[in-house]
Amino acid sequence: MGEKTIQDINARIADGSVHVVTAEEMPHIVAELGPEGAAREVDIVTTGTFGAMCSSGAWLNFGHSDPPIKMQKVWLNDVEAYSGLAAVDAYIGATQMSETRGMEYGGAHVIEDLVCGKSVDIHATAHGTDCYPRKVLDTTVTIDDINQAVMMNPRNAYQKYNVATNCSDRTLYTYMGTLLPNNGNATYSAAGVLSPIFNDPTYQTIGVGTRIFLCGAQGYITGEGTQHDPSNNFGTLMVQGDLKKMNKKYVRGATFHKYGVSLYVGIGIPIPILNADIAKATAVTDANITTNVLDYGVARRSRPVLRQVTYEELKSGMIDINGNEVTTSPMSSFHEARGIALELKESIRKGLFYPTLPVERLPNEGVSKPMKQIKEQPTVADVMASRVTTIKQGLTVEDAAKVIMEGNFNHLPVVSDEDKLVGIITAWDVAKAVAQNKRDKLDDIMTRTVITADITEPIETTARKLEQHNISALPVINNKNIVVGIITSDDISKLMTRR
Amino acid sequence: MKITLYATPEITAKPLIAEVILETKALLNIDRADVKPKGGEVVIDVPQDRYDEVTKAFEKRGARIIRLELPVIKDDDECVNCGACISVCPTGVISFKDDWSIEMDVSKCVQCGTCVTMCPHGALTLSE
Ligand code: SF4
Ligand code: SF4
Numbered sequence: 001m002g003e004k005t006i007q008d009i010n011a012r013i014a015d016g017s018v019h020v021v022t023a024e025e026m027p028h029i030v031a032e033l034g035p036e037g038a039a040r041e042v043d044i045v046t047t048g049t050f051g052a053m054c055s056s057g058a059w060l061n062f063g064h065s066d067p068p069i070k071m072q073k074v075w076l077n078d079v080e081a082y083s084g085l086a087a088v089d090a091y092i093g094a095t096q097m098s099e100t101r102g103m104e105y106g107g108a109h110v111i112e113d114l115v116c117g118k119s120v121d122i123h124a125t126a127h128g129t130d131c132y133p134r135k136v137l138d139t140t141v142t143i144d145d146i147n148q149a150v151m152m153n154p155r156n157a158y159q160k161y162n163v164a165t166n167c168s169d170r171t172l173y174t175y176m177g178t179l180l181p182n183n184g185n186a187t188y189s190a191a192g193v194l195s196p197i198f199n200d201p202t203y204q205t206i207g208v209g210t211r212i213f214l215c216g217a218q219g220y221i222t223g224e225g226t227q228h229d230p231s232n233n234f235g236t237l238m239v240q241g242d243l244k245k246m247n248k249k250y251v252r253g254a255t256f257h258k259y260g261v262s263l264y265v266g267i268g269i270p271i272p273i274l275n276a277d278i279a280k281a282t283a284v285t286d287a288n289i290t291t292n293v294l295d296y297g298v299a300r301r302s303r304p305v306l307r308q309v310t311y312e313e314l315k316s317g318m319i320d321i322n323g324n325e326v327t328t329s330p331m332s333s334f335h336e337a338r339g340i341a342l343e344l345k346e347s348i349r350k351g352l353f354y355p356t357l358p359v360e361r362l363p364n365e366g367v368s369k370p371m372k373q374i375k376e377q378p379t380v381a382d383v384m385a386s387r388v389t390t391i392k393q394g395l396t397v398e399d400a401a402k403v404i405m406e407g408n409f410n411h412l413p414v415v416s417d418e419d420k421l422v423g424i425i426t427a428w429d430v431a432k433a434v435a436q437n438k439r440d441k442l443d444d445i446m447t448r449t450v451i452t453a454d455i456t457e458p459i460e461t462t463a464r465k466l467e468q469h470n471i472s473a474l475p476v477i478n479n480k481n482i483v484v485g486i487i488t489s490d491d492i493s494k495l496m497t498r499r
Numbered sequence: 500m501k502i503t504l505y506a507t508p509e510i511t512a513k514p515l516i517a518e519v520i521l522e523t524k525a526l527l528n529i530d531r532a533d534v535k536p537k538g539g540e541v542v543i544d545v546p547q548d549r550y551d552e553v554t555k556a557f558e559k560r561g562a563r564i565i566r567l568e569l570p571v572i573k574d575d576d577e578c579v580n581c582g583a584c585i586s587v588c589p590t591g592v593i594s595f596k597d598d599w600s601i602e603m604d605v606s607k608c609v610q611c612g613t614c615v616t617m618c619p620h621g622a623l624t625l626s627e
Binding site: 050051052177178180184185186187190252254255256257258262264317327328329330331332333334335336338 | 579580581582583584585586587594595598599600613616617619620621
């Protein structure tokens with residue numbers, strides 16, 4: 001069939017005959033009419049997503065004060081913004097935290113307050129120059145008082161995201177929300193069928209210059225997002241739009257408990273259906289989109305993949321992980337994503353929004369590299385004491401007391417006949433037992449659930465365990481649960497001061 | 500329905516709840532108990548038709564009873580219907596409606612507070 005042009009489509013918007021559907025409606029149409037028929041029938045498919053997009057922020061220009069200042073540092077409601085550029089420009093990043101209120105309020109909340117028309121306190125400092133003599137400035141502004149307020153987000157609209165669950169035995173607080181111990185729940189990012197990039201995975205219409213719905217305003221894609229990873233279906237977009245025209249409904253500051261601040265951003269992208277290929281891509285459903293379930297209990301870059309799931313399974317509310325039924329919940333809002341796709345559809349039908357084609361294509365191949373680290377992180381193996389005294393299970397408290405006294409240390413791991421770790425005794429446990437006249441079996445007084453360090457884990461992880469459990473030493477084990485060393489908070493602080 | 504029982508240190512020492520169960524023969528279910536030196540606070544699930552009788556039995560023994568109307572409150576202006584709160588609730592209070600907005604069956608709530616910290620938008624609070 002002949003291809004449609006963007007001009008044909010825009011002419012239909014102008015004369016009111018355009019046929020727009022959402023990405024949720026399109027699969028049925030393609031199933032019924034086939035890609036060719038659907039491409040003839042439908043002009044535009046609208047997508048939408050509404051969720052936490054940490055890589056967000058806004059450029060603000062405050063105008064010049066009198067006497068003028070070249071802001072070196074600037075705070076908005078006690079949240080620091082970046083001002084290492086010309087005099088009165090600043091970039092407020094969404095995840096920056098308030099210096100007085102911590103993670104309860106951050107850059108995202110400042111941006112939300114600006115969009116809501118609330119006044120924001122500005123505090124700036126400078127060194128003072130002949131042309132910019134002023135050293136301190138304090139004022140209060142609303143979004144109407146400042147020149148430009150431009151949302152500019154380096155990485156938004158992730159094509160999809162991993163599912164988070166937690167195989168460890170303690171509760172984790174992450175950017176994927178609270179993850180309950182022992183796979184108590186699983187969280188995911190919800191757009192799925194409405195995900196903009198999944199509806200145009202070869203980037204035929206999504207590219208530099210594509211006009212988009214950005215938080216209620218008309219914005220633009222300015223490039224590939226940072227960490228754009230199209231070959232792994234983890235594409236991202238860099239976007240920009242006028243904060244002054246945004247709807248507060250779609251710009252929402254958020255706090256992830258014990259993790260930090262983020263901004264919920266609403267993005268909708270129209271896909272002009274120029275040909276059957278594009279129509280076919282927009283027929284994607286939740287059942288066709290798969291993602292990985294990762295164990296966030298492992299705090300490393302490569303987290304173990306527990307299984308693959310489809311969005312259809314995730315949205316059913318329950319998935320199977322290692323034979324257990326685990327309740328899922330989204331972190332982003334499918335309800336609002338659908339609302340955005342519908343709102344965009346309406347604006348196009350009313351002739352208020354005209355889609356564009358990209359002026360430059362985005363890469364549809366390539367991967368995001370991990371960080372190059374030249375000073376490698378030391379691991380437990382580098383720091384631990386490998387000469388560790390242990391005691392065999394089945395011996396007595398008296399025996400333990402002797403060993404501790406001779407060795408002059410505080411922690412004594414208890415091992416089985418095969419040298420596997422079964423418990424731990426501290427000098428304090430022994431003293432207490434002796435005082436209570438419990439001198440016989442070690443088994444009665446040892447701690448059985450031992451917090452351990454794995455010999456391969458980075459020292460940062462171990463330091464965090466010591467801090468969290470408020471203890472001063474951990475036995476180090478290998479993958480066979482055999483005690484191979486001991487690491488103390490002293491060892492770690494010595495290392496930190498050396499660096 | 501749910502009630503909160505407040506007891507002073509003197510009466511927490513007595514087998515208050517056992518006594519009331521024996522007296523009224525009502526099937527009481529303890530959802531949450533928080534007993535501190537300065538007194539106890541227990542959330543109890545009471546069969547609807549036994550509410551008056553059970554309340555009286557507790558009050559007779561010197562405990563204060565407050566009926567939990569809405570154990571957890573959602574601020575609809577803040578809620579974005581993400582559903583993050585769903586998977587952390589131990590009793591399945593929160594679920595999606597067909598249109599992917601959130602609904603809550605608060606009669607099942609045990610006021611554990613997990614959903615309150617999970618909510619990224621500060622939309623949930625526990626009532627006193
Ligand atoms: S987590 Fe908060 S914002 Fe999300 S659905 Fe629950 S109450 Fe609403
Ligand atoms: S307080 Fe606990 S029981 Fe009540 S709704 Fe929240 S998570 Fe569920």
